[in-house]
Every structure is written in structure tokens, then in C-alpha cells.
Amino acid sequence: xxxxxxAETALTLGLLRLADTALVHAHRxxxxxxxAPMLEEDLALANIAxxxxxxxxxxxxYAAEIEGAGRTEDDLAYRRDxxxxxxxxxxxxxxxxxxxxILRAFFLAAQAEPLWRATAASRDxxxxxxxxxxxxxxxYHLRHAGEWVIRLGDGTAESRRRMLDAFAVLWPYTGELFxxxxxxxxxxxDGILPDPAVxxxxxxxxxxxxxxxxxxxxxxxxxxxxxxRSGRHTEHLGHMxxxxxxxxxxxxxxxx
Amino acid sequence: xxxxxxxxxxxxxxxxxxxxxxxRFEARIDAEERxxxxxxxxxxxxxxxxxxxxxxxxxxxxxxxxxxxxITRAPSLRRKxxxxxxVQDEGGHGxxxxxxxxxxxxxxxxxxxxxxxxxAKYSSIFNYPTLTWADIGAIGWLVDGAAIMNQIPLCRTSxxxxxxxxxxxxxxxxxxxxxGYEIMLTLCRGTPEQKAMAQDALDRWxxxxxxxxxxxxxxxxxxxxxxxxxxxxxxxxxxxxxxxxATVPQGHYLGLTFPDPELRFDPATGHWRFGAxxxxxxxxxxxxxxxxxxxxxxxxxxxxDEGAWVREAALAHAAKRRARAAAQKIAAE
Numbered sequence: 001x002x003x004x005x006x007a008e009t010a011l012t013l014g015l016l017r018l019a020d021t022a023l024v025h026a027h028r029x030x031x032x033x034x035x036a037p038m039l040e041e042d043l044a045l046a047n048i049a050x051x052x053x054x055x056x057x058x059x060x061x062y063a064a065e066i067e068g069a070g071r072t073e074d075d076l077a078y079r080r081d082x083x084x085x086x087x088x089x090x091x092x093x094x095x096x097x098x099x100x101x102i103l104r105a106f107f108l109a110a111q112a113e114p115l116w117r118a119t120a121a122s123r124d125x126x127x128x129x130x131x132x133x134x135x136x137x138x139x140y141h142l143r144h145a146g147e148w149v150i151r152l153g154d155g156t157a158e159s160r161r162r163m164l165d166a167f168a169v170l171w172p173y174t175g176e177l178f179x180x181x182x183x184x185x186x187x188x189x190d191g192i193l194p195d196p197a198v199x200x201x202x203x204x205x206x207x208x209x210x211x212x213x214x215x216x217x218x219x220x221x222x223x224x225x226x227x228x229r230s231g232r233h234t235e236h237l238g239h240m241x242x243x244x245x246x247x248x249x250x251x252x253x254x255x256x
Numbered sequence: 257x258x259x260x261x262x263x264x265x266x267x268x269x270x271x272x273x274x275x276x277x278x279x280r281f282e283a284r285i286d287a288e289e290r291x292x293x294x295x296x297x298x299x300x301x302x303x304x305x306x307x308x309x310x311x312x313x314x315x316x317x318x319x320x321x322x323x324x325x326x327i328t329r330a331p332s333l334r335r336k337x338x339x340x341x342x343v344q345d346e347g348g349h350g351x352x353x354x355x356x357x358x359x360x361x362x363x364x365x366x367x368x369x370x371x372x373x374x375x376a377k378y379s380s381i382f383n384y385p386t387l388t389w390a391d392i393g394a395i396g397w398l399v400d401g402a403a404i405m406n407q408i409p410l411c412r413t414s415x416x417x418x419x420x421x422x423x424x425x426x427x428x429x430x431x432x433x434x435x436g437y438e439i440m441l442t443l444c445r446g447t448p449e450q451k452a453m454a455q456d457a458l459d460r461w462x463x464x465x466x467x468x469x470x471x472x473x474x475x476x477x478x479x480x481x482x483x484x485x486x487x488x489x490x491x492x493x494x495x496x497x498x499x500x501x502a503t504v505p506q507g508h509y510l511g512l513t514f515p516d517p518e519l520r521f522d523p524a525t526g527h528w529r530f531g532a533x534x535x536x537x538x539x540x541x542x543x544x545x546x547x548x549x550x551x552x553x554x555x556x557x558x559x560x561d562e563g564a565w566v567r568e569a570a571l572a573h574a575a576k577r578r579a580r581a582a583a584q585k586i587a588a589e
Contacts, residue, residue, distance in 0.1 A: 023333075030327045030336075033343050034320035035555070037563020039351050042320070046344035053337045060333070074332045098566045154576060155569025162565070247331035247389055254447050256331035256389070256439075 002252075004071070004079045010186040011124070012063045013086065014193055016076070017229050019059035020087035023077060025108055026052035027240055031095045041098075044144055048105065051137040058130045078248040082237045089228035090173035092237040099152050099162035103170055106145035106210065111177045113138040114202035118194035127192065146210045153214025163216065175224025177203070285486050290416035293359035301485055304478065305415050306360050308487065310367045313353035315379035316346045317371070318552050322386040323395060331389055338435055339392060345428045352424065356417040372557050380538060381464050383546030390443055390450075390457035396436015398458075398465040398503065404429050405499045406469065409489035437506065444510045451511070458507065459515045466530070467538045469496040475535075497527055504528045 006012055029049035036042040060073035090104060116138050119131035152159040178196040180188065187193040211218055227233065247256065277296050284291065291297055320343050327343065330336035354364040370376035381399055386392065407429060410422040443454040470492040473479055482488040490498075504521075507514055518531030541549065 027328060030340055033327055033340060034324040034347075035559040037559070037566035039317070039347055039354075041563075041566075042347045043344055043351070046340055046347070050337060050340055050344070053333060053340070057333050057337070077333055078331075098563065151570050151573040152566070155573040156565065158565045159569030159572075243328050246329055251447065251449060254331075254450055256335055256442060256446075 002079070003081045004075060005084055006063070006067055006076065006080070007069070010183040011192065012066055013183045014187045015059050015063040017086040019056045019063065019076070020085050021091045021108070022052040022059070023056035024085070024087040024237070024240065025091040026056065027244060028091065028095050029101070029105070032101065037098055045101070048141050048144070051141070055130065055134045055137070062126050062130070074248070078245045082233050082241055083231045085233065085237060085241070086231065087228050088173070088176045089225055089234055090170060090176065092228070092234055092240060093173070094236055096166065097162055099159065100166040100169065102145050102148040102152065103163065103166040105141060106149050107170060107174055107177070109138050109141035109145055110203045110206040111199065113142045114199045115194060118199070122193065123191040142206065146206070149210050150214040153216045163214070167216065171219055172223065172225045175221070176226050176228060179226065179229060181230070285414050290419065291414050292416045300481070302360050304482060304487060305418065306357055306362055309353055309357040309418055310370070311377050313350045313357060313367065314371045314376055315382065316350035316353065318378045318382045318556065320346050321552055321555055322382055322384070323392060325386045326389060326392050329389070335439070342432050342435065345432070349425045349428070352421045356421045359417045368560070372553070372560055374544070374553060377542065379468060380541045380546065381468050382552060383541050383549045384460070384464050385548050388453050388457060390440070390453040391461070393436050393439030393443060393454065394457035394461040396432050397440050397506070398461050399468065400429050400433040400436055401503055402465050402468045402499050404433055405495050412489060414486040440510055444512065454510065455512050458512050462515050463533065466496055466500070466533055469499065471535065471538070500528045500530055
């Protein structure tokens with residue numbers, strides 16, 4: 001099965017950025033299934049992953065429809081190689097420990113929740129419908145992850161140390177959540193996606209509220225990682241895709 | 257996913273039971289009344305149920321591992337979502353079943369400790385590896401199919417909380433079974449390589465699936481008593497035969513061959529007759545020498561050990577919250 005490259009317009013690129021972030025994050029969450037610290041978290045993390053896979057499917061299907069090249073959601077997920085993936089880097093970092101997983105889920109949900117809420121009023125009706133459903137899901141993800149950030153930050157010396165370690169790794173990846181390039185600006189001007197500058201204060205407020213309760217201090221902003229949204233990834237994504245795409249690539253043309 | 261009659265000897269002390277209470281209990285069983293957590297029950301009935309329900313719960317939890325092995329490699333997004341949801345359902349079944357067992361006076365922590373120490377059993381089927389994607393189809397079709405045969409009668413089992421848990425579980429299992437069969441059907445209608453993958457999965461899962469019903473009736477230690485108390489409604493061999501009768505035509509529809517040269521239809525009885533099961537393999541796998549026994553338990557132990565700090569943190573935070581709330585209340589007064 002040959003690798004494809006999508007002819008990206010501003011809208012297809014915008015959709016792929018959202019879809020890829022959801023799918024790649026879902027993959028990392030799904031790695032916990034059967035291995036979580038308690039049965040309740042096996043269920044909760046799987047639940048969040050399922051919501052994200054659902055979002056990715058709807059977005060890929062729409063992107064494929066707009067592209068008009070007869071492709072499917074699976075072509076977009078399974079036939080693009082790492083440089084064609086458009087997810088934020090934070091989503092692809094390896095699973096880490098539970099503190100890392102939870103803090104990542106919290107940072108991503110704190111961005112996704114206001115994003116989807118605003119996008120529910122998008123001038124693109126299909127995207128608005130996807131967003132209306134995703135907003136409700138993201139609100140649950142934000143609540144669940146936020147409660148855990150507080151528990152771990154405020155829990156024991158070890159849980160706090162692990163939370164701080166996760167924090168040190170993840171913080172430089174938060175800047176990418178609010179970048180806007182020319183394609184993003186075109187979508188913002190057309191009223192299709194919200195301006196990240198408008199989302200940022202909402203993200204800050206959610207982070208500040210949870211951090212205050214967890215007794216965590218946010219660091220001063222410094223150099224930020226960037227590149228995932230334009231296809232320059234960490235070393236980890238290629239390994240993830242090698243696993244995820246293995247079957248369709250080993251048996252080209254088969255239907256599953 | 258599934259319960260199995262595991263034929264462990266009943267070793268608990270035989271408490272002197274009040275004959276009148278026992279008679280009332282048995283009369284209620286005979287009248288098809290449900291026994292509820294606060295009702296009097298013979299100790300052996302309680303112990304049998306704790307053993308059976310907890311083995312069933314452990315089987316669900318360990319059963320998450322072989323299928324979980326394919327979540328990140330599912331070949332389409334639809335299959336990925338369905339598999340993740342299925343494995344999540346199994347975790348949910350484990351949760352309700354531990355809760356049902358807790359109504360009998362044990363804690364989930366004790367039961368999990370029994371699993372991790374190797375004292376408790378779980379279904380032997382999960383000690384086999386999932387080697388190809390077709391195994392996900394075969395498990396759904398055969399393993400969930402066998403589970404349903406075992407579990408439908410448990411919806412009428414005499415202990416109320418177990419019966420009610422089983423009603424919900426059976427609905428989900430039957431959905432899983434259809435999903436698994438649909439995976440097999442897709443493979444069998446696919447490329448020759450896909451069909452070969454499906455055949456190989458049937459070859460490897462067929463006999464272990466038949467073993468899921470537990471030892472033959474002639475060797476089953478608990479069957480007679482469990483039938484009398486209506487914990488069980490059919491014997492192991494009866495259920496196994498029902499499963500074979502239902503499953504063989506499904507396999508033929510797929511165009512697959514069962515790995516049993518003696519399999520034949522008996523027109524006189526309407527049953528499919530099958531060859532001898534290798535009970536030596538069953539006992540060996542149950543005793544710990546199966547392909548994945550060691551790995552499955554190690555994986556569960558690792559998840560438990562590596563998660564200990566998370567559970568401790570949650571408890572510590574809850575205690576701090578309570579202390580802060582109490583301090584605020586005092587300050588307000």
C-alpha cells in the first residue's frame with residue numbers, strides 16, 4: 001500500500017491537524033488499556049481514547065470528502081507517513097508514567113475544550129456539528145484529567161515529584177497548541193476555526209485554577225518546541241506509525 | 257469475558273449449619289427465589305459463589321491482555337474503536353463482578369491479591385497468545401461465543417447480585433461475539449492470505465475454546481452441588497455440546513475446516529460429535545504451564561506495582577481534603 005500525500009488546502013490542513021492530534025493522542029492513551037493503576041482508570045482512559053478516535057474518524061472522513069480524491073478515513077490514518085502527519089508534538093511523546101499521561105491529557109483537553117466550544121459556531125456546518133459533539137467530550141476529559149492533576153500534585157511526595165517531572169518535560173510542548181500560521185489565519189478569517197489567541201486565556205485560566213488547587217506553580221515561558229503541525233516530528237512518531245500502520249502496509253489492498 | 261468450572265477442591269471448614277435454616281434456604285432455592293446478600297446462606301454456597309464470581313472477574317481482567325495486544329495495531333479505525341470498546345467492556349465486567357463478589361463479604365483488594373499471588377485461577381483460555389489479527393476475530397467468535405453459552409444460564413443463577421450482573425454482561429458478550437464473527441467473515445471473504453490467517457486462528461483456538469467449559473462431568477468436583485443450589489443450570493458437557501452444535505455450522509459457513517478429523521454430524525441425535533479433548537493440556541495450562549501464564553500474571557503484577565503510588569496519592573489527597581474540610585468547619589463554628 002503506497003504512501004499518499006494529501007493535496008492540502010487551508011481547510012484540509014486544519015482538519016488534519018485536529019484529526020491527527022486526536023488519533024495520535026488516542027494511540028498513547030490506548031497503550032494503557034489493561035495496564036492502568038486501577039481498573040477504573042483502565043476504563044476512563046479507554047473512554048477518552050474512544051472519544052478521540054471518534055473525533056478523528058469524523059474529521060478524516062470530512063477531510064477526505066473535501067479533498068475529493070476518493071480516499072477514506074483509513075487512507076488518511078494508515079497511508080500517510082510521519083512527515084505527512086500534522087499533530088502537535090505533545091500528543092506523540094511516549095506514554096510515560098501515569099503522571100505524564102494525565103498531565104498531557106489535561107493540557108490537551110484544556111486546549112480542546114474551548115476550541116471545540118468555539119468551533120461549534122463555525123461557518124462550516126459539518127465542522128460545527130463535529131465540534132458540538134467533541135466539546136461535550138472534551139469537557140469530560142478536562143474534568144477527569146484536572147481532578148487527577150490535583151490528586152497527584154497534592155497527594156504524596158512521590159506523586160508530586162512525578163507530576164513536577166512530567167511538567168518539566170511537557171511544558172515546552174505547550175506553545176505549539178496556540179500557534180497560527182498562514183493556513184490557520186485563513187481559516188480564522190473565514191470564521192471556520194477560532195483564533196488561538198482567543199483560546200489561550202481560557203487555557204491559562206483552566207491551568208491556573210487546577211494548578212492552584214494542586215499547589216503547582218507554572219514556570220516562566222521559555223523556548224518552546226514546534227514543528228508537528230507542519231510535519232516535523234519527534235523521533236517517536238515514526239515508531240508509533242510503524243506499529244499502527246503495520247497491517248495495512250504488510251497486506252496492500254486487503255480489506256479488514 | 258468468561259467463567260469456567262475449574263474443579264478446585266472445597267477445602268473450607270464445614271461449619272455446623274442450622275438444619276432449619278438450611279431447609280428454609282433449600283426451599284427458597286427450589287421455589288426459584290433469588291438469594292440476596294443479607295439472607296442467610298450455607299457457608300459452602302457462599303464460598304462457591306465467591307470462588308466462581310472472583311474467577312470470572314479475574315478472567316475478565318486477564319482477558320483484557322491478549323486482545324489489548326492488538327489495539328495499537330488494529331487494521332482500520334473502525335476495528336480499532338470496536339476492539340478498544342470491547343476490551344473496555346471486559347474491564348467493566350470485571351468491575352461489576354468484583355462488586356458482586358464484595359456483597360458476599362470479601363474485598364476487591366483481597367481478591368486481586370489472590371490473583372496476583374497465583375492462588376486464584378482464571379480462565380485457561382487467556383494463557384494462549386494472540387499472534388495475528390485473525391485471533392481477534394477468533395476470540396470474539398469462539399471465546400465470547402463459549403462465554404455466552406456459559407453465561408446465559410447464569411442470568412438465572414440463584415444468587416441475585418450475580419444473576420443481575422450477568423444480564424448486562426451477556427448483552428455485551430453477544431455483541432462481542434457478532435463482532436468477532438464479522439471479523440472472521442471479512443477475512444474469509446478477503447485475500448487468500450487473510451483466509452489462511454483465519455484458518456490458522458481457528459486451528460489454534462478451537463480446542464482451547466472447548467476446554468473453557470471445564471472438565472468433563474465425570475471429573476467435575478462442583479457440578480452436582482452447584483446444580484442442586486441452582487448456581488449452575490447445565491453441566492459442563494451439556495454446555496460444551498450446545499456450543500459445538502451452534503458453532504460448527506458457523507465455521508462451515510465461513511468455509512473453514514475444524515481441526516478435528518472426528519467431527520461429524522449425528523443425525524440420530526441432531527448433535528455434532530467431536531473428538532477427544534486433550535485434558536492433559538487443560539490441566540497443564542491451568543496449573544501454570546501454558547504459553548503465556550507467566551507473562552499474563554507478570555503483566556498484571558507490574559501494572560499493580562507500578563500503579564501503587566497512584567493509588568496511595570489518591571488516598572492521601574482524599575485524607576487531606578477531609579482534614580481541610582474538617583478544619584474549615586471548625587474555623588467556621
